Amino acid sequence: MTRLLFACLLLLSSALATAQDRRPISHEDLWLMPRVAAPVVSPDGKWVVFTVTEPAYDPAEQVVDLWLAPTDGSTPPRRITASKAPESGPAWSPDGQRLAFSAQRDGDSAPQIYILDLARGGEALRATSISTGARLPQFSPDGRRILFTSNLYPEAASDADSKRVAEERKARKHSARTYTGFPIRNWDRWLDERQPRLFVQTIGRDDARDLLGGTTLIRSPGYAGRMTNSGEELDAVWAPDGRSIVFVASTNRHNAAFAFTHTDLWQVPVDGGEPRRLTGAADAPEAEGPGYTQPRFSPDGRTLYALLSPHTGKVYNATRLAVFAWPSLRAQPAIELPEGRSVSTYAISADSRSVYITAEDAGHEKLYRATAGRAGAELAFDMARGLYTGISSSQRGATVLVGLYESATEPPEVVRIDPARRTHHRLSSFGVERAAALDMAPVEHFWFTGERGARIHNMLVRPAGFDPNRRYPLFVVMHGGPHTMWRDQFVLRWNYHLLAGSDYVVLLTNYTGSTGFGEAFAQGIQGDPLKGPAEEINQAADVAIARYAFIDGDRQCAGGASYGGHLANWLQATTDRYRCLVSHAGLVNLKSQWGTSDIAYSREVGQGGPHWEDIPLWQEQNPIRYAANFRTPVLVTFGENDFRVPINNGLEYWVALQRQRVESRLVVYPDENHWILKGENSRHFYREVSDWLGRWLGTADAPPASP
Template identity: 50%
Template sequence: MTIPRLSLIAMLISVGLSQAVLAATEDNTAKHAITHEDVWLMKRVGAPLPSPDGKWAVFSVTDPAYDSKEQWSDLWIKALNDDTPARRLTFSKGSEGSLNWSPDSRYLVFVAKRDGDEAAQIYRLDLQTGGEAQRLTSLTLGARAPRYSPDGKQLLFVSDIYPGNGSEDDIKKSAKEHKERKYSARAYETFPPRYFDKWLDDKKVRLFVMDAEPGAKPRDLLSSTRLVTLPGFGGAQGDDGQSLEALWAPDGKTVLFIASTNRDELARASGYTQIYSMPVAGGEPQQLTRDRHSYHSLKFGNEGKALFALTEAEQEGKVYDVTRLISFTWPFTSTTPKVLTATLDRSIARYVLPAGSNRVVFSYEHAGLEQLHSMNLQGGDLRAEKSLPTGSINSLAAGGKAMVGVWESSINPPEVYAFGQNGPKRLTSFNTERAAGIDWQTPEHFWFKASDGRMIHNMLVKPANFDPAKKYPLFAVIHGGAANMWRDQFVLRWNYHLLAQPGYVVLLTDYKGSTGYGEEFARAIQGDPLKGPADEINEAVDEAVKKYSYIDGSRLAAGGASYGGHLANWLQATSTRYKAIVSHAGEMDLIMQWGTSDSIHGREVNSGGPVWGDQPVWREQSPVLQAGNHAKGTGYTAPILISVGELDYRVPANNALMNYALQHRLNVPAKLLVFPDENHWILKGENSRYFYKEVHGWLAKYLK
């Protein structure tokens, strides 16, 4: 199918780029090569939430610092009907999250951990009278994800209990017992026992409802139901524990929520989530969907007559399913939804339902960008909406007729924008001045046809003071995932321009397995997890060297993190073309990774069966088992920089240790960086600065 989008000329006219919205056009001042301080100290603008009347948008802004004690994050508010600057709403040490407006746009609730709070609680801010925010909850295990009822009188939110607890007094007693234990052992009978950088505990997620007033008593909706006694009951796992996405029905008498009932099967089957409803007054939840799909992102539209959602089919035996936009009639007349994007071979990233409109507006990834599109509520008349011609939308929300979100590109750090009929309009300027002082260019896009016949998209990033008459080393940087895509956006980890800064051209390739190119493309790595993608990266390098005369084909390096680290290890194991390799959180042995990671079923699907079967992928595509290539002179020759977070449970540190041991066994130059206080990502400022210094030093040692 053809992806609908505006022509570049039409977009340039519609968004008025002549007014120098983009930092790349601001050439009237002296500019400098990007520094780590430029990357780390850019203000981090959170997703804006517009008020129901469409007059205001509230969002968080983090002012980062290398010392976390000096960093602050607070809420800001911006009028949507005039050009007055955004103003700061809160002035607290902790951060605020999980924003939600009251239906009359007077109150704002959020979650924060303030002085005296042992756990994050719900606070309410009166935007009409001003003053300090009031704490609404004082629960032992805290509260999160508050949602106002349609009449504004009640709040629905998520909290936790310990097994067997029936009241807040019980929870308080259990918490005290946990704190006073004399032993430190953890015990598990469920899988997985850990997630990213956390060992999981025995807390159980629950939904609560309370009057939206200080001192009101919360009521647990789920603990007395049969549903929560099912061995597989639970919510989506996140950094803050399990979540139960919940939504009020239009009548205010019913709540909907998303939950799983097969979490006990995660070691041997794909997990899935279903839609449930239950009366606020209490009772047994009713399962509204009855399949093995996953549903999320619930919203009511069409004046409350339709329930919209995003869904993945969770096809057993497949490694990827596109995310589709669906709708149900409300109240439910059928458990079979209408698939609105059935003919669109892209995953819907986010969607909104502006008031008074008969269209649903959404975004999806394609070829390095994420832009806006829309269709009518019946799933017809698909068309492109006004979007900026570069970069990516990374949040989108509607309030009344207003649509706001965050747009960014690799040379335009995040800012709040208004979207809609009048085209994208920048509402904030937290980072524009600093960005304008940096010598950087927007990435250059190019495609080529791989040997397997697939069209492969790439972006090329050039260093500061770029001179096309010179020759530059090439650094092929590989994205993780593999269900991911290189996006034209500003990033902290593996920032394209900071990697290029010493004088490298950075190549970003969307190998098969990437998102943004359809379901088949993303599924193409099934049974071929490393070799096929790595071959396409090698071909992309060849194409870039052939296409661009300023690239020095004799000075090549490759690197990546997570799945990108897996592929970096494979390239070192199977190729001699690279003078240096950088591998962060990369696996070395598919079988070891299966047994020590926090997820295993998807690895079996991707490799064709369990590790004890006769599937050759487990052995033929494990980097460590290609060590014989060293003696043949066909691999394991490039010096490698290996790094890992000691708290990484997704790609545990044993992979890095095995990698480092193998390099010394083969007498290949190697350096190991271990970050004891980091997980799958390097998230602390000074650690990040050190990481970039080491990467630059490693590349300089072997490329210059």
Template identity: 55%
Template sequence: MLPSRFRPSLLALLLAAAFAAPAGAASVAQGAPANSATPATHAITHEDVWLMKRVGAPVPSPDGKWAVFSVTDPAYDSKEQWSDLWIKSLTDDTPARRLTFSKGGEGGVSWSPDSRQLVFTAKRDGDEASQLYRLDVAAGGEAQRLTTLTLGARLPKWSPDGKQLLFTSDIFPGNASEADVKQSAKERKERKTSARAYESFPPRYFDRWLDDKQVRLFVMDAQPGAVARDLLAGSKLAALPGFGGAQGDDGQSLDALWTPDGKAVVFAAATNRLDAASTPTITQLYAVALAGGEPQALTADTHSYHAMQFAPDGKTLFCLTEAETKGKVYDLTRLASLPWPVGQAQPAILTAGLDRSISRYALPEGARRVYFSYEHAGLEQLHSMAYDGGAVRDEPSAATGAISALRAGGKALVGVWESSVNPPEVVAFNGARSKRLTDFNTARAASIDWQPPEHFWFQAADGRQIHNMLIKPPGFDPHKKYPLFAVIHGGAANMWRDQFVLRWNYHLLAQPGYVVLLTDYKGSTGYGEEFARAIQFDPLKGPADELNQAVDVAIQKYAYIDGDKLAAGGASYGGHLANWLQATTTRYKAIVSHAGEMDLVMQWGTSDSIHNRETNSGGPVWSDLPVWREQSPVMQAGNHDKGTGFLTPILISVGELDYRVPANNALMNFATQQRLHVPSKLLVFPDENHWILKGENSRYFYNEVHGWLAKYLK
């Protein structure tokens, strides 16, 4: 392959290919490419799941003619895994083409206003932290490194005139320049002690201990070697002890965008991060002039705001918001708007009449409508409403599956669609029906013997309607009997989706010959605010009762389910519920618990998030509230002597780097089972966090789950 500096312009290649290549695109309703004969199928394997190409969110160009997205070519050995950017024409059926050829992968893609250049983040040529790179898509050639910052750069955005870049980076306390940052980093590297010190909560997040970096917004000319300037330098806002952004895997981020005239930047930030142990972290909207100075508050209430976008005409600022209702465990994410300039206006809540959380939204040019998706009964489909709110209109999208990304560029509207039997592909939503634009996984998916989920509902004891999906094994025969594996989702503010998943793939779990039951118990999202809040003060018992009832309904409804061969399992909050079922009933022959809570008090004190747990239980652990003891699985150990719990064989697994549900829960669980002489097995993954993310670890985990179920169900 020629080095990119010798390659012709990619746009020229795509135009040439348009006259030589077949279309290859299809409606997302189709499960296989057109004109293909029905192939012989096989039962799904771990290789099928792990080696499916992973298609990232498409970023359409401002002129609506192109979409760029990442594609990861996975491997069991992470050293052999590749991730690159691909580009797809949105105006014809030219197949997608690879845009970059680098093993490390790229992120934070942003188009220039003239739709000719990209800026992205990557680690290349010995970069210790991600830097900004600029690629001339129209002219071709190598990407140019724009930054060499000690702490790297992330989330770049072009200015409206295409001359400057806005991005997020970090400084250490007291730093005023890049030279200061470099010196501070050197001093930390040369320290002879490895001790960490903390004076605020939380000290750690998911799988890493936090440090003292402070997040900032920077602006620089879009040229190599240009000096980056801290927009918040010297401001009273950034100097507040509780100032910061949303915490993520790469550190804190400040959600930010340019104003339409390019003279200022709008961003979302919190000022109460030091109070995270006792109150929600509230993010408000601010604007700071391009010249710097003190940011102006655009909102001043108790809501949180994020995901801002300006309407194409620049007259309206849209965003997503949560009410952060005091004393409530969950709030819907709603769509809000502000006139621009804001002046004294208050945010208008556009979806106040919609009892669903908005997942994502987009603003195509000329439509004067906001397009969005939300969860409902296992699906995420496309909807819209006028800029000023009003009635919600259903838009053309697949009747099954879920939209997992959505972006607008010009008049184009693109995203990612997937289902449990259709791994992710890029789709276009313009026109009378959605159109699949890529075929990275369709051939492999067509070779697998799998069926879409079957949906059913039942009425719970408290009158709520409970939604379920049923997954059938390969070679399914309705005249046979199959064991049932009830798999429990995490969250609890989550929902089972008709979606291709990696960590608990429905069809791979069913592959040995099990029917898999997926139930959205109370506390789940996708059924309204009250349904999600119903878990409050009843964190485990109520949801578990509904899971047991779902099993009863499934056995009664489907004659092919063997009611004498039942198993249950889940991860995270699903692991909490798996532990509760093992502690309170003997109806299941086997239990699988990954990252499961064993004691509410211990989990409150050792996890990286405590306020929501306190809110859910009704008060602090030292209050005289029975829930802390009565709904802790370990405190039900007396059920063992009564013959009503702590008898079912249990497979327990945990990642040592899990700081969300720390490993002490799994250790307590295993100790309890061994003390009571219950058949039990503990799997510890030293290099994994809350999830099992490494290929061979994942394969081992699925093999252990299948082995455990086979031992007690077959």
């Protein structure tokens, strides 16, 4: 008994020493943590490939390479590329012997497709040489050809045409942009004339064929791909017989100023011909309809799946999984998740009998399972911590399911998920040791019932070196969107633990409008863009203060970015409970935001109509209208290249603050967009926030200022 007691005391003292050795997270810890991207499993399930970014504050020193790991976990991952240029979009050949990816290496004027022969070894060989660049490769079912995407000017009918047109544009003496329709911008870039095209090329030959060139489809004024943060994509996949390509495209994007737009599924023969619309009404191309993205075939080739986003007149609609028999294209019941949750990613089992789906659920992203032929899906297993993203499944043999796992205290790592055992095991450990050295408490979940009857989910983060006998100020942080969710994940731009430091408790509330709580809850914000969510955030702060004795209710600040910045500005207009505010990319004027943002129609739908109609909401929930009430000290930050919430809103807010003599600080990042993405700018931003909170809330070493 004495020996057992001694051993227990030894283990306890060791654990306490380990905990005491941990330190608060620094910006260097956060920024330099290796970043692991979504994995792609080999067709036979034996290997998984993924990119790893090794960040640096100097972009020239950042490294992005491909890594390979066995899915049985028998050996650690190994680096399989080591060039200066980053690789992206890795894809396996059907036999699992080769990898295709996109990279811009020495001598390339634009990114090209490279193929790495894993069986023979050696360097990757360039497969394409198209002047407009190549991305997102996909091997044909027989492994002899490669499919890829490139952006061309509409009049270009060949690569020689592309070079000629590019030279003509370059030789222009003016720099004017001319538009005849909407949209004209996306996030941080002006849209140009170039459009996405699909190419098929025989491996080993320079015979790239433009499958869409000269077609009626690309001459449509509304032709476009699926819009992404960096451009647009066609989500192309090979049909099982290798004779055609299935892809997504819009024919009504030019209607975006006055209607919801969407993408349909299309099919084009690899030998050329006019694409055939597979979904939607061919005789009514301008009509609003459900949007399809990310098509994928089952391994047995009998079923086509695609993400489906319906249009119901609501700003938000949960994503379903559309199902079609192939090749008849007979529609099957769409797969829907319990309580109207939204499909995030999906993977089809090797035997084609099951579909695995990830979906947001109360701060997590959990794994669901659907059986082929049935419309419903059910939770594969529950989880109390973290989330799964980016899942991928093998195509033959026993199903091997891989993905990323992360939590607020664990950076993303590649894992093999075992649904039968309701667990996973790590295949990579790039950030494990580094994270273990940091004092980061797991997030704590709690709920309360809002004044309007909805159950509201919250997460709370304690500071490093937490002392239960100390009273800590509260920093209320509001997420963007609004149709997103605070998640138990390792966040880069608003990292919970870096914000908390050693001095603050961080509160994260999933107000009405958040995803992960069912479609109806997310839709509940329509017609109430700011007031209702802000009231829930204030109530959450009251509940947290009453629930946790270590929170000092006399010292509170609030902040957020994007929609979270909108809410910060609404709090400025409607309450003086906070000692300070932080507003990044936040609108202050609903009307000017409508007319200057890169998206417009969804905003007026949310308000009930355009602002020139007699709709009181445009005035009643417009922060600038209450400028006479502005009195809370506020840190205002903006990226000058932000087209989603253009800087005019920041300048308008700043002038009102100065007019009302509100103590405030404006920080503009000329080389940033909606997000602060550059290392040194990010470090500066976090320092600004820390200094602002320290001034008004105080720290362990300094008392707060008086508002």
